[in-house]
Amino acid sequence: MRYLSIRREIEGSLPTVAELLRQKGEQDALRAMSQADIEITEVGYDNWNGGTELWTVFLRVPVSVFMPIEARRGQIARIVSKHLELVTGRDNGDWMNAEISPMRAPPLGVQSRHLVDRIDDESVWF
Numbered sequence: 001m002r003y004l005s006i007r008r009e010i011e012g013s014l015p016t017v018a019e020l021l022r023q024k025g026e027q028d029a030l031r032a033m034s035q036a037d038i039e040i041t042e043v044g045y046d047n048w049n050g051g052t053e054l055w056t057v058f059l060r061v062p063v064s065v066f067m068p069i070e071a072r073r074g075q076i077a078r079i080v081s082k083h084l085e086l087v088t089g090r091d092n093g094d095w096m097n098a099e100i101s102p103m104r105a106p107p108l109g110v111q112s113r114h115l116v117d118r119i120d121d122e123s124v125w126f
Contacts, residue, residue, distance in 0.1 A: 006094055010040050010055060013087040020083050028069050029079045032100050035065045053094045057084065060103035073100040 014033070021030040036059035044054035059080070069076055080098035088096060 006042075006053060006055065007040055009088055010057060010084070010096065013084060014038065014057075016087045017080065017083045020086070021079070026079055028072070029076045029083075031065055032059050032061050032069065032076060033080060036061045036100075037103055055094060055096045057081075057096065057098045059098060059100045061100060063102050063105060066100070066102040069100070076100060 018030060018033050021033065039058040039060070041056055041058065042053055043056045046052045046054065057080070059077070066073070077098045077100045080100075081096065084096050084098060088094075
């Protein structure tokens with residue numbers, strides 16, 4: 001049951017994280033979050049301090065979004081992670097991390113609903 005509550009807590013924090021990024025002008029991080037297929041996965045467990053679950057928020061973005069940020073994706077992922085931690089709280093006994101990677105392109109001839117060449121502030125939904 002704890003697994004579901006942590007997952008829901010992370011999922012529920014994503015709109016607030018996006019709004020924080022918008023307010024701070026972190027456009028690359030906001031673009032990655034808003035264009036991503038997001039997967040939240042428990043990636044590990046550590047017995048430290050009575051038990052610590054390790055979670056990763058995988059942001060799989062279209063190649064058109066990934067290419068301009070590739071060189072800075074680690075930095076951008078840390079920005080998202082920092083804001084995720086800010087919203088969910090650091091003292092909950094869990095560690096959360098974000099990772100950004102390109103999503104797999106659809107087979108030739110199949111269009112993806114995520115392929116967007118550019119993004120305007122008005123088109124960002126969360």
